[in-house]
Amino acid sequence: MELKQLETFVVVARHLHFTRAARELGFVQSSVTAHVKALEAELGVALFERLGRRVVLTDSGRELCAHARVLLGQAEQAREAVRGAGEDPEQVRGTLRIAAPESLCAHHLPPVLRAVRERFPLLRLAFQPAPRGPLLDGLAEGTIDAGFLQEEAVREPGVHAERLLREPLRLIAAPGHRLGARTRVETADLAHETVLLLEPGCAQRTAMERELSRAGLRPPTVEFFSLEALRRCVAAGLGVGLAPAGSVDEEITRGELTALPWACEPVLDVYFVRHRGRRPTRAVRELAALARQRWATG
Numbered sequence: 001m002e003l004k005q006l007e008t009f010v011v012v013a014r015h016l017h018f019t020r021a022a023r024e025l026g027f028v029q030s031s032v033t034a035h036v037k038a039l040e041a042e043l044g045v046a047l048f049e050r051l052g053r054r055v056v057l058t059d060s061g062r063e064l065c066a067h068a069r070v071l072l073g074q075a076e077q078a079r080e081a082v083r084g085a086g087e088d089p090e091q092v093r094g095t096l097r098i099a100a101p102e103s104l105c106a107h108h109l110p111p112v113l114r115a116v117r118e119r120f121p122l123l124r125l126a127f128q129p130a131p132r133g134p135l136l137d138g139l140a141e142g143t144i145d146a147g148f149l150q151e152e153a154v155r156e157p158g159v160h161a162e163r164l165l166r167e168p169l170r171l172i173a174a175p176g177h178r179l180g181a182r183t184r185v186e187t188a189d190l191a192h193e194t195v196l197l198l199e200p201g202c203a204q205r206t207a208m209e210r211e212l213s214r215a216g217l218r219p220p221t222v223e224f225f226s227l228e229a230l231r232r233c234v235a236a237g238l239g240v241g242l243a244p245a246g247s248v249d250e251e252i253t254r255g256e257l258t259a260l261p262w263a264c265e266p267v268l269d270v271y272f273v274r275h276r277g278r279r280p281t282r283a284v285r286e287l288a289a290l291a292r293q294r295w296a297t298g
Contacts, residue, residue, distance in 0.1 A: 001042060003075050006068045008035035009047065013065050014143060016055045024126070069142035076281055092120045096283045099130040099138055100148040101202075103227050104270065107246040108165070108295070109148065115290045116283070123283055132201055139275045146274045146284045148291070150244060151203045154271045162288065165270035165295040168245045169204060170252070171262040174237040180258045187215040187264060194220045194239030196230050204242045207266040231257070244268065270295070 012021040012032060022029040040047050047061035057065065076094065096116070100109055105127075117125060130138065130147070136156055138144030154161035171185065179185050195212070197205045212219065222239060224230040227247060234241045235256055251257040272288045274280055280288075 001039060003072065005035045005039045006072055008032055009039055009061075010065065010068050010072065012036060012048070012055075013057055013061065016057070018055065024124075066141075073142060073278055092283060093122045093124075094281075094283070095124040095126055096120075096281075096287065097126045097128075097138075097143065097145045098147060098287065099128050099135045099144045101131055101135075101150055102129050103244050103247045104148050104150055105129045106228075107244070108270065109291075112287070112291045112294050115294065116287055119286060119290070120283060131199065132203075135273070139273065142275075142278075145281070146272065146287055149271045149273055150268045151271060152207070152268060154273060158276050159273050160276040161271045161273045162292075163269045163271055164288075164292055167268055167270060169207060169242050169266045169268060170245050170248050171240060171242055171260040171264075172231070172234050172248055172252070172257045173240045173260055174235055175255055175258050177240070177258050177260070179240075179260050183261060185260045185262050187211050187217065187262075190215075190219060190240065191217050192219070194222060196222050196224060196234055196239045196241035198227065198230060199223065199225045203268050204244070207268075208242045211264050211266070242266070 008021065008025060008027075008031075011024055012018060015021045015024070018029055018032050018036075022032045025032065036047060043060070043064070045060040046058050047064060048055050049058055050056075098113070109127075113125060113127065116123070128144075130144075132149055132151070135144065135147045135149065136159065139147065139159060148164075149161075150167070173180060179189060182189075190212070195208065197208060199205070220239075222233070224233070227243060230241050231243060231248060231251065233239070235251070240260065248257055248259075252259050272291055274284060274288075
């Protein structure tokens, strides 16, 4: 088995689509198909099958996928060890797969990703928005090299987590809200408010539900799976919500949202996360360093 064939197979397995895999790899589709067919011929098994217009992994394909990710990771570690830390960053190649929740994608990570791109011009960046669960699954499965989470704490076994940034949460409401003129808002004051929540498992939701429970409140709620949708509905007067400061401070400054002076003052931390058992590549180490440097200086 050749490493290039395994890399092609893993990308096709991730997309379950030959054309998209070819686009990511920079190959023509016929080359992707040839790599997969050569791998199937050597192993004597089918790795994919077609169900109508869909492509799915066979049992053999799923089994190979886990081993292929390990082999490709070991190959990358070997390259790193041979090349050494003094390699010219302009010659670093490969793919750096990064994931983070939506709020970090939109408001904290763009300058970090730009810095990585400028430092490693030949490195391919593959970025995807992902909440906590899928992100941690991706680290465990090897489909994600590194990620960022915004949590109160990250204590997952097998995950190396480094806290890089503290960020307050804002209790937001529409301009002119009845609580907006208060100098202090207690949780009990939310008894007659509709509370807008993000999806279950989200750190902002956990913080809000904890404080409501402590106050013995069960106000009406509306659930969202997008922070952007939650912000817009708060601005439209649907209810109050909790959001990271970086995602709403501009709207507050422009008068599109109001920050209520909530007595709880909850805070979340931004963590850089990677798999504890895998030796980080140079690109992963530099990603952490650039984020650390960027956020330390504001």
